[in-house]
Amino acid sequence: MAQTLEDCVGPKTRKKIEKLKSKVGDCLVREAGEWLYQVNTKVNEQFVVNLRERTCSCRRWMLTGLPCPHACAAIQSSSETVESFIPTCYSMETFRQVYAGGIYPLHGPDMWPKTPHPDIVPPDLRRLPGRPKGSRMK
Numbered sequence: 349m350a351q352t353l354e355d356c357v358g359p360k361t362r363k364k365i366e367k368l369k370s371k372v373g374d375c376l377v378r379e380a381g382e383w384l385y386q387v388n389t390k391v392n393e394q395f396v397v398n399l400r401e402r403t404c405s406c407r408r409w410m411l412t413g414l415p416c417p418h419a420c421a422a423i424q425s426s427s428e429t430v431e432s433f434i435p436t437c438y439s440m441e442t443f444r445q446v447y448a449g450g451i452y453p454l455h456g457p458d459m460w461p462k463t464p465h466p467d468i469v470p471p472d473l474r475r476l477p478g479r480p481k482g483s484r485m486k
Contacts, residue, residue, distance in 0.1 A: 355440055356431050356439060356440055357431060357434055357438050357439060357440060358438060358439075358440060358443040361414070361434070361438045364414060365414070365430060365431070365434070368414070368415065368416065368417050368420050368430075369420055369424075369430065371417035371420075372417055372420050372421045372424060374389050374390045374417070375387050375388070375389055375417060375418055375421035376388045376389075377421050377422050377425040379425070379426075380396070382400075383398060383399040383400035383401075383426075384396070384397070384398050384399075384400075385397045385398075385399070385422035385425065385426075387404075387418040387421055387422055389418075395418040397418055397419050397422040399419070399422060399423065399426060399428075399433070402415075402419075402433060404416050404418050404419050406418060413434075413435045413437065413438065414434065414438070415430055415433050415434070419433070
């Protein structure tokens with residue numbers, strides 16, 4: 349399937365980008381310097397977007413790696429493409445490399461080799477403090 353896809357990013361990433369781009373209309377962008385933008389939203393929120401460092405004051409861009417709607421608005425106002433600001437881990441080439449090899453099945457636990465170490469078991473349940481719940485008389 350990956351060979352038939354001709355996009356620069358993976359299919360799920362493309363869907364996320366399109367969803368982010370749809371929210372750009374709610375943003376008013378002002379250039380504050382070279383690569384620095386102030387983005388205001390309709391609900392009177394204000395964010396600072398730095399395209400050089402790939403940061404936004406909402407911190408979503410730093411957490412996910414994908415530009416937030418504020419960053420998308422700033423990127424579009426700078427006449428760049430959003431795809432150029434997406435990390436290589438979301439690229440189609442990485443997608444192809446990850447799924448290039450096969451995923452081989454494993455034998456079940458009955459066929460695993462036995463070791464001289466004891467089996468790992470969950471800890472014993474202990475009674476928690478407090479009054480135990482009794483059955484209610486109906």
